[in-house]
Each structure stands twice: as C-alpha cells, then as structure tokens.
Amino acid sequence: MTGGAGETPPEPGRLIAANVVRWRRYGEGGQELRPGTKSYRGGSKVYVIDTYAGTGHEALTTIGRGRHTGRYITIDMATRHLHTFRAVPVHSPTVLRLCLEADVGGCWDTRGDAEELAARLERTAAEYRASWWAGVPHPTPCRCHDCLTGGALTPG
Incomplete structure (x- = not known):
C-alpha cells in the first residue's frame, strides 16, 4: 500500500482545476434537471489529469471528491459537465x-502550457454544452449552467 511513513511525498505540480456544473439538463429533450453528475456533486472542484485530444477533448480524466463517499476518486467524464477551468498549483499529497x-x-x-489548455477546455466545454441540446427549448424554469450564468444561446 502507498502512503507509508517512510515514503517521500510527490513533488508539488500544476494541474487544471474545474468545477462541476450545479445543474445539468437530462432526459427526453433535456426537459429534466439533475444536480451535478452521478459521481460528483454540483459545484465540486475537480482536477483534470488527462485529456483526449483525438476526440476533440470531449472527455477528460478527473480527480475529485466523490458524491457519495467524500473520498478522492479518479474517473473519466464529459467535458460539458465542467466549467471555470483554470491552472492551479497543487500541493495535496493525495491528489x-x-x-x-x-x-x-x-x-x-x-504555467503557460496549463493556462493555454485551461482556456481551450473552457471554450470546448461551452461549445459542447451549447450543441448538446441545440434547437431544443430549455425547461421552465431552467437552472442549467448556461441559464444560471447567462450563457444560454437559445432562450426557452
């Protein structure tokens, strides 16, 4: 098992952090709303440790505290469920x-490489959120990320 008393802690590094959307559209025609994702609570801070450039950064590998246990988990998730990407120094030995x-x-x-990728992921996530339910009206009232932040492209 790792993390023993004689083990040296990993060197601090720089990762990309993001937050999980508080509410996301779900179901038939996007008319239902769900808080966060199956694995993370809405608003949770996660760290991006890998991207899949070959698929247009549609999915990312993340580390964050799980919804049910509060323990750190590592999962792949859709980029559209994240927002506010930023480069941050990480000192947490667990992460x-x-x-x-x-x-x-x-x-x-x-720092420049991390900030450049964070900006690209922020644009990509917004594009994926906008295109996922393109042409489908939002439920009334809607609390999806785009409606809460004023980023909805089509009023509904």
Missing part, C-alpha cells in the same frame, strides 16, 4: 499520488 498512480501525465511543467 498528486492519484495523479502519479493514474500514469497519464497530468502535471504541466509550465
């Missing part, structure tokens, strides 16, 4: 250890 165990790269060497 850094899980990042190393996932063996996907994770930490960025320079």
